[in-house]
Amino acid sequence: MFDLRRVPIAKVPADEAGPVICRLMDLGRVDVHAKISRDREFRYVPILPDFVDEVRSMGYEVGEGDAHTLDRRSPQERIAHALSHIPELEGSLPDRWEFVGDIVILKLDASCERYLDEIGEAYAKVLGARTVCADVHGVSGEFRRPSMRVIHGSETESVRLENGIRYRFDVTKVMFASGNTDERMRMRRLDCAGETVVDMFAGIGYFTLPLAKFSGARRVFACEKNPESYHYLVRNVRDNGVGDVVLPMLGDNRSIPGSNFADRILMGYVQTTSEFIPVALRMIREGGTIHYHDTFYVGEQERKVDEFFGPLCEYEVLGIREVKSFAPSVSHYVADIRIVSRSPRRR
Numbered sequence: 032m033f034d035l036r037r038v039p040i041a042k043v044p045a046d047e048a049g050p051v052i053c054r055l056m057d058l059g060r061v062d063v064h065a066k067i068s069r070d071r072e073f074r075y076v077p078i079l080p081d082f083v084d085e086v087r088s089m090g091y092e093v094g095e096g097d098a099h100t101l102d103r104r105s106p107q108e109r110i111a112h113a114l115s116h117i118p119e120l121e122g123s124l125p126d127r128w129e130f131v132g133d134i135v136i137l138k139l140d141a142s143c144e145r146y147l148d149e150i151g152e153a154y155a156k157v158l159g160a161r162t163v164c165a166d167v168h169g170v171s172g173e174f175r176r177p178s179m180r181v182i183h184g185s186e187t188e189s190v191r192l193e194n195g196i197r198y199r200f201d202v203t204k205v206m207f208a209s210g211n212t213d214e215r216m217r218m219r220r221l222d223c224a225g226e227t228v229v230d231m232f233a234g235i236g237y238f239t240l241p242l243a244k245f246s247g248a249r250r251v252f253a254c255e256k257n258p259e260s261y262h263y264l265v266r267n268v269r270d271n272g273v274g275d276v277v278l279p280m281l282g283d284n285r286s287i288p289g290s291n292f293a294d295r296i297l298m299g300y301v302q303t304t305s306e307f308i309p310v311a312l313r314m315i316r317e318g319g320t321i322h323y324h325d326t327f328y329v330g331e332q333e334r335k336v337d338e339f340f341g342p343l344c345e346y347e348v349l350g351i352r353e354v355k356s357f358a359p360s361v362s363h364y365v366a367d368i369r370i371v372s373r374s375p376r377r378r
Contacts, residue, residue, distance in 0.1 A: 038065055039083045041076045042092040048074040051091075060086060106157050113153040117146055128154070129209060131202055132189030135160040136179070139167075151183025162186050164202055176257075179203040194219055196240045197270050200263045205235055210355040214365060215241050218297075223248040226294035229314055230254065231284040231307060235263040236271075238297050238322075243273040248295075251277045254284040285310050291373075296321045301363055305339045312344055315370050320349070323366045326357045332364045345372035 043051050055061045055076065065077035078086050078093060087093050104112070107126045114120050123143055129136040135158055143150055143165075151163040162184030166177065179202055181187060191198040191207065194216055200207060219241035226248050230239045233253035243251045253268070255261040261281045268277045280287065284307065293314045298304050304325045311321055327335045332351050340346045349367040357363045 037095055037097060038062060039078045039080055039093050040096045041078050041086050042094070043074045043076055045069070045072055045074060048076075052076055055086070058082075109157045110153050113157065114146075114149060117149060120146060120150070124150070128158070130158075130160075131191050131207065133159070133161040134184075134187065134189045134202055135163045136202060137163065137165050137182075139165045147180070147182040155183045160184070177203065177206050194241060196236075196244065197267065198235060198237075198240070198263075199266055199270060200235050201259070204259045205257075205263060207235075208237065210363075211237065214238070214352075214354050218242040219245040221246045223295060225249050227292060228252070228295045228297065229284075229287065229293045229311075230297040230299070231287075231311065232298065232300040233264055233279070234260050234299070236267045236277075238299050239264070239277055240267060240271050240273065242297075243268075243276040244271055248276060252280060252287065252293075253277050254280040254282065254287060256281075256283050287314065290314060291316055294319045298323045300324060301326045301357070308339055308343060312370065312373050315373065317370060317372055319370055321368045321370065323368055324354070324363065325366075326361055326363050329360055329362055332362075332366070336366050336368070340368060343375055344370055345374065346370055 041055075052061070052067070052074065055078075056063070060078055060082040062077040062079050067077065068075045075096065083093050110124060114124065120143065123140060125137050125139065135154055137150075137154065139147075139150070147165065154160060154163045160183070163182050164187065165180045165182050167180050179187075181203065187203045188199065188201045191200075193212065196215075198207065215237060218238045221242060223242060224247035228242060228248050228251045230242075230251060230253045233239050233255040234257075236253065239251055239253040242248055253264060255264050258281065261279065265279050268274055268279055287310070290313045294316060296311045296315055296319070298307060298311060298321060300307070301324055304323065308323075315321060323336070325335070333348070336348060336351065347369045349369055351364055351366045354363040354365055
């Protein structure tokens with residue numbers, strides 16, 4: 032952030048500027064809160080007023096000119112200063128936020144409720160945001176809809192660029208799990224050459240898009256039940272140039288026809304994912320892989336995977352990864368499971 036002001040400026044020839052500027056800085060003569068400017072022949076060094084005569088005695092011309100003052104305070108400090116006239120907010124302002132393009136998303140507590148307009152304006156100005164939204168209650172419901180309140184601006188649709196993928200969505204209508212970045216990156220690195228893949232919970236294309244664009248999959252059936260998410264899924268498939276690979280499907284994944292046709296299945300949902308295992312087992316070929324997402328108490332993930340899959344099929348766990356923390360002592364995991372046989376396992 033830059034402001035214009037008048038300051039003493041030393042005119043230093045370009046061919047001697049390096050060592051001279053270093054010496055002046057070592058001596059504490061340079062105004063370090065101002066920007067050094069330049070042209071082909073000279074460097075224009077802002078000098079603290081108390082040392083103007085000393086710098087002149089060193090043989091350098093010192094005049095007065097416009098300089099850009101660099102505000103070296105952190106964004107958090109500048110936001111706190113901008114809202115310092117509201118003492119009730121002291122200690123309550125979030126010092127972290129999420130950017131989605133030029134939209135900023137904040138988590139605010141109840142103490143901020145009376146001052147949402149002022150907070151939105153301060154964060155927008157300091158962070159250069161077009162729109163500021165407050166995440167009120169997180170996500171909820173079957174469709175994992177966000178509870179988002181616009182507190183500055185009006186545009187809520189934006190594009191998130193991540194690992195070569197463009198995710199377009201409306202932050203007030205569609206959840207974007209920023210904590211799943213590593214898993215989306217892993218989908219990009221998979222070798223799915225020639226495979227038929229089913230994404231049972233496609234959303235806006237979180238896992239579908241990197242897998243379709245980079246893994247070599249022949250066909251990806253991307254199923255999404257939420258009409259708003261489906262709208263952006265279709266848009267993102269087009270914008271990322273994977274329309275020849277991805278077939279978006281609107282509806283409940285339990286209505287996907289066919290059996291024994293998928294080489295790989297993505298089950299990127301949590302908490303009630305186990306209810307959909309019979310559907311996945313109907314579609315998967317023997318030898319195929321299911322990427323099963325769910326939330327488990329830390330340390331119980333292997334036992335729970337066996338509890339869910341063991342009675343239904345013969346399987347091999349290729350690996351279990353923690354995606355992110357979900358709640359105290361609970362994490363979101365993904366288990367890579369190879370289906371040896373779709374027949375129930377003998378006990």
